[in-house]
Amino acid sequence: MKTKIITYIYAFSFIFIWNAFVYKIILNFLLNLKFIPADICYIIINLIPLIVLFEVIAKIVFISTISSKLKFVPAQLESLSQIDNKTFNYYTNALESLGFTRISDLELSESSLTVARIFSHPKHFCFAEVMQTPGRSSVFCAIGSALEKEWSVSFRDNSFVHAIVYAFLRRPKGIIVVKQGVTPEELLRSHLKFRQKIMRDLNLQLT
Structure with a gap:
């Protein structure tokens, strides 16, 4: 109300x-x-x-329309129906070869809105997410970093998801860049290069 x-x-x-x-x-x-x-x-x-x-x-x-009770809970993606395990495994192998460590598989409770596999990078201090909406073929990867003063940078490889994020969830200090069709290696390289420039230009540090 x-x-x-x-x-x-x-x-x-x-x-x-x-x-x-x-x-x-x-x-x-x-x-x-x-x-x-x-x-x-x-x-x-x-x-x-x-x-x-x-x-x-x-x-x-x-x-x-989003319930305040929604939360991410641990999941076993292999046991969920309508999940593109082949693409998830592709991203998992590619990210781990780049030094990312797999943290957990998650799903949004009380909803089939999205499932995600979360990674962290101990050297570059950034995170990666591989996400899919169950029942849809679109699986995409996002690599993001949190900076001081509520700034954040996220690089994604899917323009459709980017359009939704831009329209509904964008924030003045939340930078989202789309590199459609690139490999996880290229996505990480572009992210780190852009992140370094933002940190230098705005005098920010990682958080």
């Missing part, structure tokens, strides 16, 4: 502020550019609030 009230308050506040102030400012700016046809300007100005409202409200609705 609280989530719904917050959603309505946000929606009405946004619409009021948009119609009262922002609409005219952005419309005049677009019209003054001259090289954009007026019809296109009006289309853009009407699409912007729809996009903003959809993303934020959809996030709130999506999060509100």
